Amino acid sequence: MEQQEKKGFFRGLVDKIAGAGQPQTNDIEPSPTAGEPPATPSAGAEERPDSGPGFFSRLKNGLKKTKDGLVGRIDALVLGKKEIDADTLEELEEILITSDIGVKTTVELIRSLEQRLGRNELKDGAALRAALKADILARLNAHHSVLDTDTRHPFVLLVIGVNGVGKTTTIGKLASRFTGNGKRVLLAAADTFRAAAAEQLEAWGERSGVDVVRHKEGADPSAVVFDACKAAVARQVDILIVDTAGRLHTKVNLMEEMKKIHRVIGREIPGAPHETLLVLDAATGQNAVSQARLFKEAAGVTGIALTKLDGTAKGGIVVAVSHEFGLPVRYIGVGEAIDDLRDFNPQEFTDALFQA
Ligand SMILES: Nc1nc2c(ncn2[C@@H]2O[C@H](COP(=O)(O)OP(=O)(O)OP(=O)(O)O)[C@@H](O)[C@H]2O)c(=O)[nH]1
Numbered sequence: 001m002e003q004q005e006k007k008g009f010f011r012g013l014v015d016k017i018a019g020a021g022q023p024q025t026n027d028i029e030p031s032p033t034a035g036e037p038p039a040t041p042s043a044g045a046e047e048r049p050d051s052g053p054g055f056f057s058r059l060k061n062g063l064k065k066t067k068d069g070l071v072g073r074i075d076a077l078v079l080g081k082k083e084i085d086a087d088t089l090e091e092l093e094e095i096l097i098t099s100d101i102g103v104k105t106t107v108e109l110i111r112s113l114e115q116r117l118g119r120n121e122l123k124d125g126a127a128l129r130a131a132l133k134a135d136i137l138a139r140l141n142a143h144h145s146v147l148d149t150d151t152r153h154p155f156v157l158l159v160i161g162v163n164g165v166g167k168t169t170t171i172g173k174l175a176s177r178f179t180g181n182g183k184r185v186l187l188a189a190a191d192t193f194r195a196a197a198a199e200q201l202e203a204w205g206e207r208s209g210v211d212v213v214r215h216k217e218g219a220d221p222s223a224v225v226f227d228a229c230k231a232a233v234a235r236q237v238d239i240l241i242v243d244t245a246g247r248l249h250t251k252v253n254l255m256e257e258m259k260k261i262h263r264v265i266g267r268e269i270p271g272a273p274h275e276t277l278l279v280l281d282a283a284t285g286q287n288a289v290s291q292a293r294l295f296k297e298a299a300g301v302t303g304i305a306l307t308k309l310d311g312t313a314k315g316g317i318v319v320a321v322s323h324e325f326g327l328p329v330r331y332i333g334v335g336e337a338i339d340d341l342r343d344f345n346p347q348e349f350t351d352a353l354f355q356a
Helices: 002-017 054-060 066-079 086-097 105-118 125-142 166-178 195-209 221-234 250-267 288-300 318-325 344-356
Strands: 155-160 185-190 211-213 238-244 275-281 301-309 329-335 341-343
Touching: 054 066, 054 125, 054 185, 054 344, 066 086, 066 125, 066 344, 086 105, 086 125, 086 288, 105 125, 105 318, 125 318, 155 250, 166 185, 166 195, 166 238, 166 275, 166 301, 166 329, 166 341, 185 195, 185 221, 211 221, 221 250, 238 250, 250 288, 275 288, 275 329, 275 341, 288 318, 318 329, 318 344
Parallel strands: 155 238, 155 275, 185 211, 185 238, 275 301, 301 329
Antiparallel strands: 329 341
């Protein structure tokens, strides 16, 4: 009876929201892991090779919690099942929704499976599992594109997001990867709001031999950006990465500042920023979805980096942010080490989740 009520609740929720998109909230709470991040990169952040046979298994390890929470529960439901019926799909629906895949995407996935069931394509649990994986992969592929920084010189990468999501760490990891590929990189410390932000960025810059343009704490971020754009052109760097504040006195201030930074960059380097990368902490689940909505509308986001996938069972959020907002997930963070930022690859991601 209890189970029946629960199922009814999810069915009701889905019916209510189907076609209406996600519930609208505007909160942009900082990441729960926010706080004063270390002034220097994490002590455990040892450099490791960026590829090799262990690479896929490291991704799998990084996604272990999501795999256990999402695919582990799906397997417990479907594997060994000789017959799939509407009740199975209803239980699957509940698993998907509680795994942060998002209501809109869950509704689509279940409808697709219902159609397959109607066509007699879902003969057993294994067939259902394979169909679900293919449907998730198709949705991830629909919005996927790799960030190509070779198209412009300098390529300006503006990095935004609320405090504590991992912006500075992501920039440090990107600087290391770009310099490793022979690119000349410059960093701009436009987070002048938080005391240690520029020092933290400098610490990351030092690790890759990359300069940082910075002003004093409390300076106008747009002035930093102006100087950084001038320097990037004068020094003929390949990529300028701009770090921004994740917290200001009000949300409105934050959005206005993002717009101003955008304008200054565009005035100095026509067509720039070439990418506005929104960093989201996967562990914040639906709050990350709210942030994506808000920043997409206010700051012209063109791509997403999803961090801290290693520490959460909420990895389904990758599907939600990409599919619900039509934004490409460019990078995923699966640990604190310098090489724990990976190009997002839908095939690799779904393989890592679904492979036994
Ligand atoms: N486990 C894990 N930790 C991460 C990842 N990315 C970042 N972190 C950690 O998240 C914490 C916050 O990272 P920061 O880079 O300082 O976050 P920020 O968004 O720049 O924060 P503010 O400067 O306050 O705006 C640090 O302890 C990082 O080591 C990741 O992919 N996995």
